Amino acid sequence: MLPSLLLIVSALIFWRSSLYLRRRRASKGLPLPPGPKGLPIIGNILDFPKEYAWKRFVEWGSRYGDLICVNMLGQTVIIINSSRIARDLLEKRGSIYSSRPPIPHMDLMGITSWSVGFKAYSHIYKAERKVAEQSLRPRATTAYFPMQTSRTHQFLRNLVKDPEAYVRHIRHFSTAIIMSVAYGYELGESDVSDRYVDLAEEVIKRGLVGLRPTSPVNIMPILKHLPARWPGMGWKTFAEETASVSHKMVNDPFNFVKTSIKNGTARPSLSRDGLMSCRNEPTKEEETQIKNVAATLYSAAVDSYVALFSSLFLALVLHPEMQQKAQDEIDSVIGQERLPSYEDRPRLPFCEAFSKEMLRWRPVATLGIPHATTEDDVYEGYFIPKGSHVFANSWAILHNPEHYPDPETFRPERFLTASGEFKNDPELASAFGFGRRVCVGRHFADTTIWILVVSVLATLTVGRAKDEDGNDIPVEDVFTGDSGLVNCPLPFQCSMSPRGQRARELIKMTDAH
Template sequence: MVIFFAICALLCAFVILGLISYRLRAPLPPGPTGLPILGNLLDMPTSQEWKVFAEWGERWGGIVSVNLLGQTIIIINSFKSAMDLLDGKSSIYSDRPVLVMGGEMVGWKNSLALMRYGGRFRSYRRMMHQFMGTRSLVERYHPIEELETHRLLRRLLRKPEDFAEHIRHTTGAIILQLAYGYKIQEQDDPFVTNADTATDQFSRTTAPGAFLVDVFPLLRFVPEWIPGAGWKRTAARWAAGTKKMCDEPFEWAKRRKAQGDSSSSFIDAHLKDNLSIQEIVNVKWAAASLYAAGADTTVSALQSFFLTMVLHPEIQKKAQQELDAVVGSERLPSFSDRDNLPYINALVKEVLRWNPVAPTGLAHRVMKDDIYDGYFIPRGSFVLVNIWKLLHDEDTYKDPMAFNPARFLASDSKSVERDPHTISFGFGRRICPGVHLADASLFIACAMTLAVFDISKTVENGAVVEPVNDYTSGTLSHPKPFKCSIKPRSERAITLIRAVDSFDK
């Protein structure tokens, strides 16, 4: 018996030593050569990092590694690698890194986006799935989305030059009503303002390499009075804004619920009398996560929609021809028309593909050492998926820089290209829980807007103003401000838009 156990121990030792030896032999994925101590700190791009990451992918392959002051960052430029790791090995690739600036100091660590993987994360996901996790669940909110989009049309008719603000207003109206049962003010709503400010700060604090404290956490303890530490005062100010965004609508919804005024909101569905303090905090932050994420991502996609219509009038015309044939001119399109509007559906997909809302997504964190494709991925590595690159891969999308909804329409001569929904909303256990709601919001806004408006380049002093076709940097990317002309297609279109007034009452 002693000999048997000795042999087993020896075999185990050989296996362990073999694994250790293999891991020591397995290299990190290739990437740019760094400097001593600093690593690749000076190589990291300061704007539109997804394009630089794509260039690295062209040079070093679908999986690239860099080092920032000792922190390994894995950049994935391959759909297969993203699926293999984040989906196929989701049990060890679903954590989030601790982001000192955005998570700890500004306060987003309690949001679903930055929450560490574990029981609390699963609780959030469960609540959100019960509320909007399937297409059938989201169908309950179609009347709200149609009504608020009708109101968007009216605002566009009155002040078309303020289209960007109208988009934010409408998106905020939908999300706040679903999350809290709150109906926003027509002008300068404080909850919408809070969300706009906080989500912009979230994007800036979570961008790769944006703050050195995220790769050198000891900087957190640097006194504010030291020259160059102004970012600490910024963090304190932004933290107050994050708290305000989270607390104020929640307290409003609690008061309304206590007064017996019920709604079909997320808060009413999950805020029960017998919850513990931690469970109440979970409901509050889950609602805030829904509110913050939905308010900004849909805004970005809709702004891209308006930009693409300005740049591609021929595509706009095709979409309008389909709407005229299916819906006619006597009513506005609705969700009941969706199955009969294949070109509009393809247009929605191409908007999501052409300029993704979150070009690099949010970093995952590896929970265990891993070997993939002959490369060693150490525990604690940050993993970024270059979503922009995956959606502009020439092996997947023909002429990927072109805006072409027809790529998602099958014909006898070609098959449909990969649906961007499988990429743009993330991977594995971190996939966006609001995918069906976002898709529905984008569809109805595109369909209704094109049914009654022509969107084109504006003319000033007799000269055509070319729109700025450029995007902001950060975790969430938006089109930079641009001008466009938005005019009703006909007198009948004006009548339909103005009919919203009676529908509103």
């Protein structure tokens, strides 16, 4: 075992060194972008932050500029801290910057075979992306308004019944709405436990392990060729087990849709509509494309929604004055005799600004999945090698004090004109990524966020929870800071109750619809 491992490590070092030298030759003497100086061979592995990397990258930016380069064991990693550079590279040069780096552990788990978000830029990716865009383009998302509204009302009922379990209700809402869009599958009123959901949650949890930069096979891809029975190879057994669960997660709910179509009971969904839009009997390739997109939608959206809507309640607790301003607007425009609807959206500029500030204040995907360059490139005198991993730091962009003064403060007025009208801000698009890899579900997310935010504001008062002595329980603005894809608030307690008897009645009345 030891001699073989030493041989593998030696081969890896030789390979990485050869790669580094090749890149140096290809640079034609141009420098790489600036960054912290690393050690021989291992580069900046010891410098790379394990927690809150996006904040460390902002600190590096103050020293090295908005385009930063680090060396991870010979692998070039590029970090972008400004929207200008992100647009220049990821959008204007999308033909070079739109692929994904290989993640060996995820490959072994079988996840990259179906997850559209992790696939390299290719004809397969483009075909699957087209399927997703067909169902989630702005005009198509209007068909989901009734479902989004119904699920939001269900969420309000659950909050009134058991306000302390608000995080569980957020997860149920997020799961139910995505399962409906992806598969037309109706989740129960409040019980998240479900065979399809359990499969998906297990795959997501396991997939986060495969994403870790510290995974042995992600550091040394050559390890994937070693037998799983060898000592220290538990990660490979874990990956093989995950591949089995992943296969069921992708196929089981999709087969449910196919059976429902045959029985005439299929509800509208991305899967049903995709299958039924095929000219003839769907080919195996067409089925695979639709199946992969549906599974990706669930795996990518649920945790993001949980994080975002948890941030909503955190903002309401920490900034009651903003909650009151939004409620005053709702009362003046809609009154208290009905619940908000999508038709009210143009008349609620402060609520619109409130939902946009949620995205900016605590962005969910601070770094996202890295892009990968498919060719050598030169930008503003700096050499960027083929195969570089490129991170766009949305936290840095959305907390740029030159564009957003006092960026840590939750202030919806940023998105209002002097006369109180809503103003669009192109910088906010960075919350959903850049270029050909921008989040395909952003339009659906936008309408989901709006109806939930305005419905909660219209009916509930959210505040600080009290202890046994009647004192406020402290709430900290602390988020998960690991290397996962989603930045979520750590658990906190809060109180919530209907804004009055009429609000309670309106929430109760939704159960009859």
